[in-house]
Amino acid sequence: MVDITAEVNSVVKKSDLQSGTCHLYVPHTTAAVTVNESADAFVAEDILEHLRSLVPADAHYKHREGNSDAHIKASLIGPDVTVPIQDGHLALGTWQGVFFCEFDGPRQRQVWVTLIKET
Amino acid sequence: MVDITAEVNSVVKKSDLQSGTCHLYVPHTTAAVTVNESADAFVAEDILEHLRSLVPADAHYKHREGNSDAHIKASLIGPDVTVPIQDGHLALGTWQGVFFCEFDGPRQRQVWVTLIKET
Amino acid sequence: MVDITAEVNSVVKKSDLQSGTCHLYVPHTTAAVTVNESADAFVAEDILEHLRSLVPADAHYKHREGNSDAHIKASLIGPDVTVPIQDGHLALGTWQGVFFCEFDGPRQRQVWVTLIKET
Numbered sequence: 001m002v003d004i005t006a007e008v009n010s011v012v013k014k015s016d017l018q019s020g021t022c023h024l025y026v027p028h029t030t031a032a033v034t035v036n037e038s039a040d041a042f043v044a045e046d047i048l049e050h051l052r053s054l055v056p057a058d059a060h061y062k063h064r065e066g067n068s069d070a071h072i073k074a075s076l077i078g079p080d081v082t083v084p085i086q087d088g089h090l091a092l093g094t095w096q097g098v099f100f101c102e103f104d105g106p107r108q109r110q111v112w113v114t115l116i117k118e119t
Numbered sequence: 120m121v122d123i124t125a126e127v128n129s130v131v132k133k134s135d136l137q138s139g140t141c142h143l144y145v146p147h148t149t150a151a152v153t154v155n156e157s158a159d160a161f162v163a164e165d166i167l168e169h170l171r172s173l174v175p176a177d178a179h180y181k182h183r184e185g186n187s188d189a190h191i192k193a194s195l196i197g198p199d200v201t202v203p204i205q206d207g208h209l210a211l212g213t214w215q216g217v218f219f220c221e222f223d224g225p226r227q228r229q230v231w232v233t234l235i236k237e238t
Numbered sequence: 239m240v241d242i243t244a245e246v247n248s249v250v251k252k253s254d255l256q257s258g259t260c261h262l263y264v265p266h267t268t269a270a271v272t273v274n275e276s277a278d279a280f281v282a283e284d285i286l287e288h289l290r291s292l293v294p295a296d297a298h299y300k301h302r303e304g305n306s307d308a309h310i311k312a313s314l315i316g317p318d319v320t321v322p323i324q325d326g327h328l329a330l331g332t333w334q335g336v337f338f339c340e341f342d343g344p345r346q347r348q349v350w351v352t353l354i355k356e357t
Contacts, residue, residue: 015357017357025320028334029273029333035194036148040182042183043187045182046180046191049181050180050191061284068280068281071275072288072289074274075272075273075315078197078319081198081199082144082199082201084231093146093147096146096198117357119139138352139352140352140354154317155309164301165300165301169306169310170310201318203350210350212264214266236354237353238253
């Protein structure tokens with residue numbers, strides 16, 4: 001899990017959008033995006049480690065590419081998250097960061113950002 | 120899990136928005152938001168109880184604050200959900216309610232609402 | 239899991255919206271929507287099968303309708319997903335498709351679509 005809060009915030013700031021939503025979308029099928037605690041890196045490690053126990057890499061899967069666990073984790077965490085924008089930046093809670101979740105890497109990956117103005 | 124449908128609907132109604140989306144965001148890292156059946160309270164109890172079995176409180180975690188299970192559950196359920204708005208109120212299915220999911224409480228919590236007009 | 243990408247894309251194309259977001263919402267409490275690999279149908283089978291092992295149909299649940307597992311899976315995968323729109327169609331990754339996840343069927347089901355223009 002990689003904290004991408006700063007990179008996303010830099011996109012938001014360039015846009016000049018003051019209030020609305022920031023939609024983050026992962027165009028991959030073995031990765032995901034979530035929001036969780038960024039203050040203690042052990043939180044992200046615990047999430048990844050526990051996902052490994054819930055979805056073992058070596059269970060009996062039909063998909064023959066050896067990464068079925070990564071596909072399953074991707075749908076459990078989810079391919080997108082939307083974060084509010086207030087005062088021109090991501091409105092995150094005190095302890096929150098946005099995390100890209102790599103389940104089948106390392107690989108070069110993208111996150112697509114769409115900004116929408118509040119009504 | 121607390122049914123917050125009425126509170127969210129009151130925000131939607133005050134806005135005069137007729138059609139669009141209502142984005143609900145949890146600015147905490149040990150809580151989440153979801154939509155599920157509101158008719159039978161046992162459904163929410165089953166969800167919480169089963170999450171306790173999938174993510175035990177006393178497993179071996181690295182995060183030292185004793186609430187790693189709550190952080191993991193928060194990312195499994197997710198920090199946000201978007202519900203359509205039609206005719207000036209939340210467009211929920213017949214049996215659906217919006218639930219705030221507390222995994223590390225009781226605490227005073229917030230849900231942030233962003234309304235967007237349909238194009 | 240049913241690949242509904244073509245149906246959703248046909249709604250997007252009729253709208254003439256060029257760039258923005260497509261919000262997909264499941265108004266049911268024992269079904270969900272996700273994005274994952276559409277190239278190999280075994281991926282969707284692995285997801286469903288693994289969810290069955292994580293949330294057994296015959297565990298001890300309080301909800302008396304025999305479908306508590308389906309309610310729990312619905313909140314693990316989630317009732318909604320938002321996909322970007324670019325150039326007038328869903329902007330999906332190379333291997334991605336949008337999947338309706340039926341956990342308590344077969345039944346006649348709906349997915350509600352809300353389109354929002356990019357700011």
